[in-house]
Amino acid sequence: MMLVDELRVALGAERLIEDPDVQASYAHDEAEWAPAGRPLLVVRARTTEDVRAVVQACLRHRVPLVPRGAGTGLSGGANAVDGCVVLSTEQMTDVVEINPVERLAVVQPGVVNDHLRAAAAQQGLWYPPDPASAPWSTIGGNVATNAGGLCCVKYGVTRDYVLALEVVTGTGELVRLGRRTAKGVAGYDLAGLIVGSEGTLGVVTEITVRLRPARAPEHTVAGYFGSLVAAGEAVRAVGEAGLVPSALELVDRHCLRAVDDWKNMGLSADADVILLGRTDAPGPAGEEEAAAMLACFEQAGATWAARSTDQEEADALFAARRLAYPALERLGPVLTEDVCVPRAAVPEMLGRIEATARRHDVLIANVAHAGDGNLHPLIITPAGDDAARRRAQGAFEQIIADALELGGTVTGEHGVGLLKRGGLAQELAPAVQAMHRAVKQALDPAGILNPGKVFTAAAGSRQTGSLPTDPA
Amino acid sequence: MMLVDELRVALGAERLIEDPDVQASYAHDEAEWAPAGRPLLVVRARTTEDVRAVVQACLRHRVPLVPRGAGTGLSGGANAVDGCVVLSTEQMTDVVEINPVERLAVVQPGVVNDHLRAAAAQQGLWYPPDPASAPWSTIGGNVATNAGGLCCVKYGVTRDYVLALEVVTGTGELVRLGRRTAKGVAGYDLAGLIVGSEGTLGVVTEITVRLRPARAPEHTVAGYFGSLVAAGEAVRAVGEAGLVPSALELVDRHCLRAVDDWKNMGLSADADVILLGRTDAPGPAGEEEAAAMLACFEQAGATWAARSTDQEEADALFAARRLAYPALERLGPVLTEDVCVPRAAVPEMLGRIEATARRHDVLIANVAHAGDGNLHPLIITPAGDDAARRRAQGAFEQIIADALELGGTVTGEHGVGLLKRGGLAQELAPAVQAMHRAVKQALDPAGILNPGKVFTAAAGSRQTGSLPTDPA
Numbered sequence: 001m002m003l004v005d006e007l008r009v010a011l012g013a014e015r016l017i018e019d020p021d022v023q024a025s026y027a028h029d030e031a032e033w034a035p036a037g038r039p040l041l042v043v044r045a046r047t048t049e050d051v052r053a054v055v056q057a058c059l060r061h062r063v064p065l066v067p068r069g070a071g072t073g074l075s076g077g078a079n080a081v082d083g084c085v086v087l088s089t090e091q092m093t094d095v096v097e098i099n100p101v102e103r104l105a106v107v108q109p110g111v112v113n114d115h116l117r118a119a120a121a122q123q124g125l126w127y128p129p130d131p132a133s134a135p136w137s138t139i140g141g142n143v144a145t146n147a148g149g150l151c152c153v154k155y156g157v158t159r160d161y162v163l164a165l166e167v168v169t170g171t172g173e174l175v176r177l178g179r180r181t182a183k184g185v186a187g188y189d190l191a192g193l194i195v196g197s198e199g200t201l202g203v204v205t206e207i208t209v210r211l212r213p214a215r216a217p218e219h220t221v222a223g224y225f226g227s228l229v230a231a232g233e234a235v236r237a238v239g240e241a242g243l244v245p246s247a248l249e250l251v252d253r254h255c256l257r258a259v260d261d262w263k264n265m266g267l268s269a270d271a272d273v274i275l276l277g278r279t280d281a282p283g284p285a286g287e288e289e290a291a292a293m294l295a296c297f298e299q300a301g302a303t304w305a306a307r308s309t310d311q312e313e314a315d316a317l318f319a320a321r322r323l324a325y326p327a328l329e330r331l332g333p334v335l336t337e338d339v340c341v342p343r344a345a346v347p348e349m350l351g352r353i354e355a356t357a358r359r360h361d362v363l364i365a366n367v368a369h370a371g372d373g374n375l376h377p378l379i380i381t382p383a384g385d386d387a388a389r390r391r392a393q394g395a396f397e398q399i400i401a402d403a404l405e406l407g408g409t410v411t412g413e414h415g416v417g418l419l420k421r422g423g424l425a426q427e428l429a430p431a432v433q434a435m436h437r438a439v440k441q442a443l444d445p446a447g448i449l450n451p452g453k454v455f456t457a458a459a460g461s462r463q464t465g466s467l468p469t470d471p472a
Numbered sequence: 473m474m475l476v477d478e479l480r481v482a483l484g485a486e487r488l489i490e491d492p493d494v495q496a497s498y499a500h501d502e503a504e505w506a507p508a509g510r511p512l513l514v515v516r517a518r519t520t521e522d523v524r525a526v527v528q529a530c531l532r533h534r535v536p537l538v539p540r541g542a543g544t545g546l547s548g549g550a551n552a553v554d555g556c557v558v559l560s561t562e563q564m565t566d567v568v569e570i571n572p573v574e575r576l577a578v579v580q581p582g583v584v585n586d587h588l589r590a591a592a593a594q595q596g597l598w599y600p601p602d603p604a605s606a607p608w609s610t611i612g613g614n615v616a617t618n619a620g621g622l623c624c625v626k627y628g629v630t631r632d633y634v635l636a637l638e639v640v641t642g643t644g645e646l647v648r649l650g651r652r653t654a655k656g657v658a659g660y661d662l663a664g665l666i667v668g669s670e671g672t673l674g675v676v677t678e679i680t681v682r683l684r685p686a687r688a689p690e691h692t693v694a695g696y697f698g699s700l701v702a703a704g705e706a707v708r709a710v711g712e713a714g715l716v717p718s719a720l721e722l723v724d725r726h727c728l729r730a731v732d733d734w735k736n737m738g739l740s741a742d743a744d745v746i747l748l749g750r751t752d753a754p755g756p757a758g759e760e761e762a763a764a765m766l767a768c769f770e771q772a773g774a775t776w777a778a779r780s781t782d783q784e785e786a787d788a789l790f791a792a793r794r795l796a797y798p799a800l801e802r803l804g805p806v807l808t809e810d811v812c813v814p815r816a817a818v819p820e821m822l823g824r825i826e827a828t829a830r831r832h833d834v835l836i837a838n839v840a841h842a843g844d845g846n847l848h849p850l851i852i853t854p855a856g857d858d859a860a861r862r863r864a865q866g867a868f869e870q871i872i873a874d875a876l877e878l879g880g881t882v883t884g885e886h887g888v889g890l891l892k893r894g895g896l897a898q899e900l901a902p903a904v905q906a907m908h909r910a911v912k913q914a915l916d917p918a919g920i921l922n923p924g925k926v927f928t929a930a931a932g933s934r935q936t937g938s939l940p941t942d943p944a
């Protein structure tokens with residue numbers, strides 16, 4: 001039987017998307033610059049058994065399988081390859097368990113990040129990882145990319161919260177990795193290995209995450225700066241002062257203007273660059289930390305800085321930061337960077353980004369999880385301007401080269417996907433790339449899982465982006 | 473040339489231990505019950521290049537290589553196999569860098585845990601993982617076992633602090649895994665995979681760890697309980713109250729008596745079981761958390777409980793806890809357990825351990841990182857009593873079975889080594905064991921790295937504990 005017929009029988013026609021126009025909307029994530037192929041079929045799984053049936057069918061027919069969550073990724077990691085099955089877990093939305101004594105949650109991969117956070121909050125608990133996409137992105141996608149977010153600077157990233165995973169492997173086996181206990185060293189950390197592997201080592205069907213107790217209310221400190229570099233100096237000063245803010249975000253004038261143009265928030269009149277710091281230390285310690293952060297902002301030359309005493313105002317500033325990306329998308333295709341550099345290199349890297357924008361004659365807007373050196377220069381080109389696209393590509397590559405030169409990494413939290421494959425090959429030594437291929441070969445020997453993502457196949461390997469596909 | 477001659481030329485005779493009596497002291501860790509073979513040679517490496525030379529020589533000669541740190545392990549993970557090279561990194565003791573702005577340290581694997589902590593403290597920084605062996609165990613060994621400790625209950629384990637590793641792989645390549653930046657998702661988490669792999673996937677030659685700012689002084693709360701189960705109920709109550717202590721340790725009367733007999737501290741007169749809680753929340757939050765913990769102790773039926781206002785007294789209590797293991801070793805060979813169960817199951821598990829001691833007619837002393845459910849029942853037998861050893865083995869297996877039945881793991885922090893291989897095979901499904909073997913095969917295709925540890929080789933695999941060794 002052909003693959004599509006087989007899956008129609010196994011899962012029911014309502015799980016399949018066969019309309020090419022609808023399929024097209026499942027063929028890519030939000031990385032506007034990344035190429036996407038045409039899927040053979042899109043399947044929306046409801047259960048673990050659905051997922052397993054799809055993986056096993058793809059194995060039998062040697063058809064590539066591309067897993068996806070909500071498709072909010074920014075590196076093309078969920079983009080279809082020609083003739084593949086796209087497997088969406090967006091409809092696996094059960095919150096299976098919130099356990100206040102063990103402080104853990106068990107969810108299906110399609111649960112939206114904000115939904116998990118709300119469910120935890122109802123029991124006085126908190127799930128920290130908070131990518132800017134939290135209202136839309138799913139925990140499954142967050143696990144696939146090891147998503148970060150605003151409060152990572154103090155609380156770590158998705159991998160730091162994943163206790164256990166249920167996974168369908170590249171050999172079609174259903175396995176449970178990790179544990180429910182607070183500690184455990186029984187064997188290799190295979191759950192941690194799956195986190196951030198961008199669907200290339202297995203399809204995650206259930207996730208057990210650690211939760212924390214709800215935290216103290218945050219204090220917000222805002223600073224306006226006359227230049228990116230001055231804001232970067234403030235970031236370095238916060239690090240040098242030994243402060244650990246619960247957020248330290250940077251938003252530049254291009255972003256502020258785009259948000260103003262869209263939402264009319266009146267942010268861009270006074271500031272070239274805004275730095276938003278938060279602390280959630282309890283009681284007087286929070287007051288002290290906020291005061292110390294304010295002093296760092298002022299020493300670094302803030303044109304204006306203050307502790308926000310108005311919670312609504314503080315929330316509006318953070319809302320503007322979260323809106324920066326969609327606001328910029330309205331101006332033209334955005335080529336998203338995601339480099340991460342050592343804290344001390346933040347001012348230098350911001351200066352180099354400005355120089356790159358000038359040299360390549362492109363508009364680069366900046367938002368940044370500045371406190372951990374994770375910068376998102378966003379390169380915006382007018383739609384349909386091919387010369388601008390070429391200049392943008394040159395800027396993109398220069399930024400990667402600069403980040404690596406400063407001891408940084410090509411991707412802080414978005415993942416490699418398609419956009420950073422070249423960067424990864426620059427960052428990792430050949431022997432480390434060989435280790436990646438060996439692990440991929442070990443856990444997905446048929447090479448069906450998200451082929452061509454993260455790294456390209458070695459010559460002679462079975463991991464190709466163009467498996468001998470069944471015409472179905 | 474024979475292997476030994478080759479290494480004598482390459483490294484110099486002073487790096488080699490050829491005396492069989494001295495070799496014997498390097499042939500085992502502190503797991504008194506685990507079998508150890510006779511090494512062909514012991515090498516004490518000084519440099520990364522020494523390590524690489526040893527791995528490459530072992531590869532050429534197909535001789536098994538057993539890496540070791542200080543040898544304080546408790547599961548036989550560093551025990552020699554017959555004819556192997558034992559590679560000690562204890563003399564690689566350089567603290568390469570302490571960086572207060574990036575809040576990281578770079579150390580060689582032979583740096584003792586307490587030494588790193590002291591070096592960090594000099595710059596106002598803190599390295600949290602604090603196994604009870606911290607005065608003796610090395611960071612290399614801590615990485616190999618993903619060591620835990622007292623403050624893990626709030627601050628996590630070794631893996632949570634490892635940013636980057638320099639590793640000599642099973643193919644003799646020198647690679648750098650991980651990064652120096654606060655965040656990064658460039659490829660698979662191979663550094664995290666090496667952590668806790670007990671020397672079976674690579675030999676670690678340099679370690680970059682995250683540091684935290686020095687923390688607020690701790691408040692200590694001590695509680696005396698009439699039974700293990702009552703103390704366990706207090707642990708559960710602390711979890712249910714949503715408290716996150718910076719330590720929550722349990723020490724039973726057998727341990728207290730052993731410490732008293734050795735150090736004359738006068739601890740065992742009043743308490744059957746002591747629970748030691750700490751909080752390091754800053755300022756009034758710490759006062760509140762200490763008061764809340766005290767209330768939990770009292771509600772659970774403490775016969776006496778108080779906040780310790782005397783820092784010396786508090787430190788003495790924790791010193792006694794750290795001395796429990798060496799004090800018990802004076803009584804006879806100790807068979808060390810290391811199960812970890814969900815917090816809510818702590819009272820039930822402690823009750824089952826008592827029942828197991830009665831049923832198998834053995835002495836079981838208990839220390840526990842109780843706050844994260846990590847229990848160390850210590851089974852003590854008189855030296856030379858074979859019948860008692862058989863009963864102890866039965867008790868050991870019953871404890872493993874009970875921990876698994878309660879949703880726990882067979883090893884919380886000591887590692888699998890030799891003692892828990894059977895337990896691991898019970899805990900992990902066959903498909904997960906197959907994934908382990910596939911990863912091992914991928915990264916150590918010759919099977920030379922610490923063969924026979926963690927899991928036994930599959931039939932037909934090249935990963936055996938008895939490679940066709942070169943007689944040298």
